[in-house]
Amino acid sequence: MQVQQIDTLVVAGVGLIGGSFALALKRAGRVRRVIGVGRTLANLESALALGVADEITQDIAAVAHRADMALLAAPVGQMGALMRALAPGLRPGAIVTDGGSTKSDVAALYREHLPDHLPWCVPAHPIAGSDLSGASAAQYGLYENRRVVLTPLDETLPEAAHAVAELWRACGAEIHAMSPAEHDAVFASVSHLPHLLAFAYVDQVAAKADASRCFDFAATGFRDFTRIAGSHPEMWTDISLANREALLAELADYQAGLSRLAALLENGDAAGLRQLFGEARAARTRWHQQFLRRS
Amino acid sequence: MQVQQIDTLVVAGVGLIGGSFALALKRAGRVRRVIGVGRTLANLESALALGVADEITQDIAAVAHRADMALLAAPVGQMGALMRALAPGLRPGAIVTDGGSTKSDVAALYREHLPDHLPWCVPAHPIAGSDLSGASAAQYGLYENRRVVLTPLDETLPEAAHAVAELWRACGAEIHAMSPAEHDAVFASVSHLPHLLAFAYVDQVAAKADASRCFDFAATGFRDFTRIAGSHPEMWTDISLANREALLAELADYQAGLSRLAALLENGDAAGLRQLFGEARAARTRWHQQFLRRS
Known part of the structure; x- marks a missing residue:
């Protein structure tokens, strides 16, 4: 099986879920550069200081064209706006995935905001709750032996789902697939x-x-x-x-x-x-x- | 305050609750002799072997006249029968208490089965649940910093309630009083x-x-x-x-x-x-x- 390498990973929401994904992939040598995106400058600066992100911005639209993969790890309520901001700049083939705890609504958001990009959209739910939040909560090993549920859309290309699954496996997670419903x-x-x-x-x-x-x-x-x-x-x-x-x-x-x-x-x-x-x-x-x- | 000494304690139901009470009081030097009463001979023999009881019997009526205090630590469903068996032999002044998790129903049982003995009846609820049961679950220290709720009847003599409270305190417990309701x-x-x-x-x-x-x-x-x-x-x-x-x-x-x-x-x-x-x-x-x- 081919090892999946990501050059630039955009993580929107650099907290427990997104930050721990970035840390695990960097340690596994699966990602070269992480761009952290968020609303709160203090948290972004902390992500930079902790080595969770290599670069930070509050403007996801400005970095959309550089993403090989984007993980939306913000609350579901902010995901529509993030997808809308990503849409114009995204290159074909750039994978978009998320960490939302509900999936039918997120699937609908992909359809609404990224209608031309659906082959590369892979809704997902890493099951790793915690009371902690913020970049300082990010930790190596959070996903060891945890489960990640992928809920691919009908339009999702198998190789896009496969790439996302491979990265989660590199974080130590076990992959399951279901429909969003x-x-x-x-x-x-x-x-x-x-x-x-x-x-x-x-x-x-x-x-x-x-x-x-x-x-x-x-x-x-x-x-x-x-x-x-x-x-x-x-x-x-x-x-x-x-x-x-x-x-x-x-x-x-x-x-x-x-x-x-x-x-x-x-x-x-x-x-x-x-x-x-x-x-x-x-x-x-x-x-x-x-x-x-x-x- | 006068130290309460019990010569003979009858414990009906030698499991976690009753057995731990006996052990704590023996260690504190507050009881001389414990008679363990139960339905299962194997458990009684184990209580004897573990030093939880000094003497064992399946017949509470036969030892009722020797009790200075009786603790009913059996399931509430068996308490009526235990009180009925105790009633004829109990000496006036012998204290009867229990460890039932509900109190209005136990108060009614005291009234029904020990109507002439109510001044010495002290319904109680030691709050120390556990999944464990049987004599082998009995442990020193179970009641350290735990709470015991006493729900004296209107007829209960203050000195009877006080005596029971003192023994629970000797086990390390904190005493609270409420009505059964x-x-x-x-x-x-x-x-x-x-x-x-x-x-x-x-x-x-x-x-x-x-x-x-x-x-x-x-x-x-x-x-x-x-x-x-x-x-x-x-x-x-x-x-x-x-x-x-x-x-x-x-x-x-x-x-x-x-x-x-x-x-x-x-x-x-x-x-x-x-x-x-x-x-x-x-x-x-x-x-x-x-x-x-x-x-």
Whole structure:
């Protein structure tokens, strides 16, 4: 297999995701020059000082023509504007990929803003969340044994998807492919729904008349269950709205499940509760064993 | 303050909770002799071998007259039968306490089965959960810096509650007092509800047509959010039914909260979502700082 070399990589959004991609590729000798693009000069200067980027700019349009590959690692809400700014300057064959956590909406943005460039557009989602952000959060090894989901468009050339996959593999990641809709349904289920459930739960406790006493007796179960309620509100607003349809379906299912559970409780149906809890415990235990093996 | 000394402590249910209480009190020199009571001979023999108990029996009635204090550390579902068996032999002044995770139902059991003994009955809840069980799970130090909630009955003598509090303090615990109803409302909120939410959530993912793919992409957020779905189904069936009224109220509130959240999503109300998520994050962050200080 041919080793993929990138001469100039443009990274829009030099934070945990984009910065760690740049660092890993530089260490692997897969990229010669990284141009960091961002809105905040202080963060860009820090990226330069840390060696995450070799060159920095706040104007992506000005460097579009130099990109062999562009990674859009900014919040999804900024991706349309970035694509629009890239479009006029991009050379044919320059690959555009992204790190957005939702994919149907990003696929639509590619279609809207880069309609003539779709063969070289490769929507992707590196699964490597963290509470950290900014260039100083970038780290070697972030993607070791992590998963990256590629959701190529119908128009995406296989060699473009292959090139992106190869670079992620060079970062240590394992590659999976799905359609954007499949991706969004899976992540609505295992990531986006639990975030919403945790936010709603903490809000409920906080709204109680005796909230401070309740919090006072919350222990390790509460701590783990609510950890994701500490996630970034802006980011999760974007994700929730971007994946609204799949999330509303998940929420409706969940509401129906809670109604069934409440009925078991109301009827004092011990056998029904035991079965429901027992199935959950068995599924969770099986999952956790698999998770430990793969992480 | 007078040091409380117990000559003979009867521990019904020699597992994590009861066994660790016995060990801590023996080490602190607060108890001379521990009689372990249980249904499973193998576990009792292990308690004897490990020095958790000095004497063992499957027949609590036979040792009731020797108890200066009895701790009922069996599942709540067995407590009525234990109290009934204790009642005829108990000497006046012998303290009866328990380690049940719900308190209104246990208070009702004391009234039903020990109506003449209520001045010496002290319902309690040591907050020290763990996945471990059995005598071999008993450990010195389990209660260091943990909390124990006492929920004395109206009839409970202050000196009886004081004696129980002193022994828990000798185990290293911090004592709090509430009414049984207050206790159950607080724990419905911060412990029982999240367990039900986690069980229902895992069941939902497990029931999906593409469950195995979903589980395959579940990561650390999922892991922490669902940890409590690995809890014991029997125990949580008992707790849920014992605290049914408070839990149904919590579930109804939660359903209403999810409906509000779904409406924000449907209306594409970014500002509303940001506010809801932001308040949850702020409350969770404040709580976590307090939790780190006290643990």
